[in-house]
Amino acid sequence: MTAIATGSTKGPPAKVSRHHGWWRRNGVSLVFLAPGVLWLAAIVVYPTIATVRFSLYDETATKFVGLHNYASVFSTSEILTAFKNNIIWVLVFPFFVTFIGLMVAVLTERIRWATAFKAIIVMPIVFSTTASALVWRTIFDLDPHIGVVNAIEQTVSDWFRTPGAYPLNPSTGETAASLATFNVTTGSGGSLVSHATVHPGDAVMMGLTRISAVTLQTLGAKFPVAPTKMAGAITGLVWNDFSTSQPNNTSTIVSGEQGLPNLRVSLLSSTGASVGSTVTDTSGDFSFSHVAPGSYHVAIESSNFQSSFVGTFWLGSQSLTPVSGLDQTAQSLLSVPLIDLAMIISYIWIWAGFAMVLIGAGLAALNREVLEAAEIDGANEWQLLRKVTIPMLAPVLTVVFVTMVINVLKVFDIILNMAPGSSQGPATTLALTIYNDGFTGGVHSGLASAVAVILFLLVVPAMMWNLKKIKG
Amino acid sequence: MSQVRSVQEGKRARLLKRLGLSRAVVNVILGVVAVFWLVPTISLLVISLRPESQFGTSGWWSVFTAPSQLTWGNYTTIFSQGFAAGGVLDSLVTSLEITMPVTLLVALISSLAAYSLVFGAWRGRDGIFLVIVGLMVVPLQVALIPVVQFYRELGNIFGLNPYGTIPGVIIFHVAFGLPFGIFLMRNFLTGIPRDLLEAGRIEGAGEWKIFYQIVLPLALPAIASLAIFQFIWVWNDLLVALVFLGGNVHTPLTIFLYDQTRSLAANYWIISTGAVVSIFVPLIVFFSFQRYFVRGVLAGAVK
Numbered sequence: 001m002t003a004i005a006t007g008s009t010k011g012p013p014a015k016v017s018r019h020h021g022w023w024r025r026n027g028v029s030l031v032f033l034a035p036g037v038l039w040l041a042a043i044v045v046y047p048t049i050a051t052v053r054f055s056l057y058d059e060t061a062t063k064f065v066g067l068h069n070y071a072s073v074f075s076t077s078e079i080l081t082a083f084k085n086n087i088i089w090v091l092v093f094p095f096f097v098t099f100i101g102l103m104v105a106v107l108t109e110r111i112r113w114a115t116a117f118k119a120i121i122v123m124p125i126v127f128s129t130t131a132s133a134l135v136w137r138t139i140f141d142l143d144p145h146i147g148v149v150n151a152i153e154q155t156v157s158d159w160f161r162t163p164g165a166y167p168l169n170p171s172t173g174e175t176a177a178s179l180a181t182f183n184v185t186t187g188s189g190g191s192l193v194s195h196a197t198v199h200p201g202d203a204v205m206m207g208l209t210r211i212s213a214v215t216l217q218t219l220g221a222k223f224p225v226a227p228t229k230m231a232g233a234i235t236g237l238v239w240n241d242f243s244t245s246q247p248n249n250t251s252t253i254v255s256g257e258q259g260l261p262n263l264r265v266s267l268l269s270s271t272g273a274s275v276g277s278t279v280t281d282t283s284g285d286f287s288f289s290h291v292a293p294g295s296y297h298v299a300i301e302s303s304n305f306q307s308s309f310v311g312t313f314w315l316g317s318q319s320l321t322p323v324s325g326l327d328q329t330a331q332s333l334l335s336v337p338l339i340d341l342a343m344i345i346s347y348i349w350i351w352a353g354f355a356m357v358l359i360g361a362g363l364a365a366l367n368r369e370v371l372e373a374a375e376i377d378g379a380n381e382w383q384l385l386r387k388v389t390i391p392m393l394a395p396v397l398t399v400v401f402v403t404m405v406i407n408v409l410k411v412f413d414i415i416l417n418m419a420p421g422s423s424q425g426p427a428t429t430l431a432l433t434i435y436n437d438g439f440t441g442g443v444h445s446g447l448a449s450a451v452a453v454i455l456f457l458l459v460v461p462a463m464m465w466n467l468k469k470i471k472g
Numbered sequence: 473m474s475q476v477r478s479v480q481e482g483k484r485a486r487l488l489k490r491l492g493l494s495r496a497v498v499n500v501i502l503g504v505v506a507v508f509w510l511v512p513t514i515s516l517l518v519i520s521l522r523p524e525s526q527f528g529t530s531g532w533w534s535v536f537t538a539p540s541q542l543t544w545g546n547y548t549t550i551f552s553q554g555f556a557a558g559g560v561l562d563s564l565v566t567s568l569e570i571t572m573p574v575t576l577l578v579a580l581i582s583s584l585a586a587y588s589l590v591f592g593a594w595r596g597r598d599g600i601f602l603v604i605v606g607l608m609v610v611p612l613q614v615a616l617i618p619v620v621q622f623y624r625e626l627g628n629i630f631g632l633n634p635y636g637t638i639p640g641v642i643i644f645h646v647a648f649g650l651p652f653g654i655f656l657m658r659n660f661l662t663g664i665p666r667d668l669l670e671a672g673r674i675e676g677a678g679e680w681k682i683f684y685q686i687v688l689p690l691a692l693p694a695i696a697s698l699a700i701f702q703f704i705w706v707w708n709d710l711l712v713a714l715v716f717l718g719g720n721v722h723t724p725l726t727i728f729l730y731d732q733t734r735s736l737a738a739n740y741w742i743i744s745t746g747a748v749v750s751i752f753v754p755l756i757v758f759f760s761f762q763r764y765f766v767r768g769v770l771a772g773a774v775k
Contacts, residue, residue, distance in 0.1 A: 022594075025593060025594075026592060026593060026594040028678070028679040028680070029588045029591070029592035029593070029594060029679070030588065030592075030594070032584040032585065032587055032588040032592075032679070032683070033584070033585050033588035033589065033592070033600075035581045035584065035585070036581045036582065036584065036585030036604075036650050036654060037585070037600070039581065039646060039647050039650060040604065040607060040647060040650055040651070042622075042647070043615060043619060043622075043643060043644060043646075043647030043648075044607055044610060044615055044647050044648065044650075044651075045607070046618070046622075047614070047615035047616075047617075047618035047619050047622065048610060048614050048615055048618075050617075050618035050621075050622075051614050051615065051617060051618055054617060054618065104502070104505065107498050107501060107502055108502065110495060110498045111495075111498060111499055111502055117502055117505075117506055119759075119762070120506050120509050120510055121505075121506075121509055122758075122766070123509075123513065123755070123758070124509070124512075124513075125704075125769075126704050126708075126751070126754040126755060126757070126758040126765075127708070127751045127754065127755075128707065128708035128709075128710070128725070128726050128729075128750055128751070128754075129708065129710070130708070130710050130726045130729050130730060130747075130750075131516075131726075131729060131747040131750050131751050132512070134729060134733060134743055134744075134747055135512045135513075135515065135516045135747065136512060137733075138515065138519065138740075139511075139512060139515065143528065144531070145528055145529060145530055145531055146527065146528060146531065148511070148515065148531065148532075148533065151531050151533070349509065349512065354769060357766055357769050357770065358769070358770060361770055406609055409611070410611050410613065412710075412711055413710045413711065413726075416710070416730065417710075417729070417730060417733060431611070431613055431711075434613045434616070435613075435711065435714070435715070438616065438617050439616070439714075439715055439718075445617050448617060449617055452611070452613050452614045452616075452617070453614070455611050455613060455614065456610065456611060456614045459609045459610070459611060462609050463606050463608075463609045463610075466605060466606070466608065466609065467602055467605060467606055470602070470605055471602070
């Protein structure tokens with residue numbers, strides 16, 4: 001290298017010989033350029049033009065249909081849903097990813113372990129969106145034994161309301177009343193009450209059915225023992241009044257039945273006030289002693305049936321905005337499916353590092369003197385950030401924002417991999433529609449091409465902006 | 473120098489004191505953020521190290537209290553399957569077969585084109601460059617359908633249909649890697665002094681020799697950025713591979729994972745283990761060449 005460098009100072013400047021033709025001078029240069037230009041012409045430029053042509057033809061690309069496909073785009077509910085979702089992505093994602101990137105980039109300047117921190121945040125960019133989507137799919141899983149989000153929700157929920165020993169499952173329409181079988185009727189607030197009136201010295205038997213075998217096994221339920229009468233006391237039994245050997249026999253204890261342990265029962269006076277409460281033993285028996293004369297009912301409290309935690313179906317399409325009562329088109333345009341939120345969170349995890357790197361580079365290049373002048377003038381940190389740093393960073397923030405807008409206009413992999421089958425339709429985007437219409441199932445190349453052309457038109461402003469920036 | 477620095481640090485410390493947002497608070501905030509960012513990756517690793525039977529019965533976080541459940545079993549199963557078609561290792565090889573040629577071709581063709589655009593003497597270079605910059609944001613979805621048709625026609629005319637083959641995927645990827653590649657290389661090459669080239673010419677070197685003996689060695693940092701960026705981009709692609717290779721016997725890792733999740737009996741042990749294998753390669757590339765990767769990200773902000 002040094003030898004060449006000194007050579008250049010010694011030797012005369014190179015002359016371009018006049019007698020050689022233009023081709024002679026530029027031939028090699030053009031040969032160098034040719035592979036790139038030809039490749040781009042064949043696989044990028046020509047196909048883009050061909051797509052515009054395809055978009056004017058019918059589904060088998062044989063008959064010219066004019067702008068018919070474009071009209072179909074705006075009347076096909078699948079594609080309207082895709083537009084809606086793309087709009088949600090564009091409105092939410094670029095803003096948050098830029099904001100988080102900015103905050104993290106500003107704060108990172110103050111810590112000693114900045115290199116490690118940056119590596120942690122940037123790492124997800126190098127993962128495939130496919131792999132990341134699969135990870136986040138388990139994170140948001142409905143089952144709290146799989147999904148960490150629902151596991152956290154369950155822990156928090158259990159602090160506030162303890163599920164009962166016999167939790168009902170409201171999603172299948174189960175109620176306490178549906179368990180009542182023998183000598184039991186519904187009481188107030190979801191409790192069950194003995195049908196018969198009882199007096200001190202009586203023994204009462206109450207039968208329930210449809211109790212899960214797993215629950216009984218977990219609670220260690222034993223064969224029920226008929227309650228013995230005791231003077232001055234009310235004794236009783238609550239049992240699972242169902243056995244496979246005699247399915248139609250209610251009201252008496254037969255083999256194969258179990259007592260219901262751990263049930264909280266209370267004694268109600270004739271006014272309905274609770275005068276005592278106790279818990280059944282493993283055979284399902286309970287007793288209230290020293291009961292004052294009078295007539296009573298025995299109640300099985302509603303807390304026994306408090307449903308257990310039902311997770312949030314993050315990957316589902318239930319809408320965050322109210323859409324019930326609207327027709328289908330209005331629904332597809334106005335609903336905000338929960339899975340969009342889950343996917344946007346996951347996508348921020350992937351791309352925040354990108355925003356941080358760019359904004360971090362912008363911060364490093366800032367004119368420190370301006371910052372210090374503002375500091376001396378007594379600006380506090382928040383003012384410094386809002387009035388000085390952010391305006392000075394405006395160009396780089398715009399680059400990040402625009403890049404992310406282009407990115408989410410094309411968002412594809414995360415939906416295909418993160419949305420379960422039932423949510424694919426409600427979560428679809430333009431890029432996914434192009435793939436589905438153009439390459440899977442009933443192929444409609446005309447419609448897919450029309451959507452592709454629209455997608456292209458949407459990125460044209462960004463293209464112009466790029467060109468303007470480069471031209472200066 | 474160090475004095476200036478300490479003065480600055482002093483100012484900064486005073487400022488922070490005034491605001492109450494102490495270094496400790498910032499450390500705590502960023503610590504929480506870092507943990508949040510690590511959880512998904514850690515969960516993936518842990519799931520891949522647990523037996524399938526544990527997946528639905530207890531959360532992966534139970535390893536913190538019962539680390540004995542960790543096992544290499546899933547990995548030994550994958551390696552015992554070897555390179556049989558449809559396995560993880562077969563997909564790993566297919567991913568490499570696609571990614572390596574694309575990376576090399578994009579780096580070479582972009583460097584040649586950028587050399588021509590920077591050091592050529594013909595008119596219209598700037599115009600061509602602007603068109604290429606414009607192509608950077610073209611969504612590849614726009615080209616898919618016609619290219620599939622184009623491939624079929626190649627098959628009809630020459631009997632060589634690249635559709636459904638690895639070269640077909642490579643051709644498409646190279647095309648969409650070139651605009652950014654040429655952009656990045658041109659920006660770098662404009663910084664190389666022309667005197668160096670003239671010197672080479674005087675010593676009688678032809679253009680090709682000047683290109684690969686003078687310009688290429690100088691451009692290595694830019695080529696490294698481009699290559700890493702391109703490698704990771706193609707390695708992680710799902711859409712192009714799905715369109716041109718979907719249903720093939722040999723598929724890259726992204727399609728392997730996608731197929732696994734779509735199968736009715738989703739086997740989480742193979743999904744998680746396959747995902748770890750799939751992120752392993754780009755992670756090595758990333759940590760080995762972090763500096764170049766970040767440079768590529770900065771240059772590629774418009775992609």
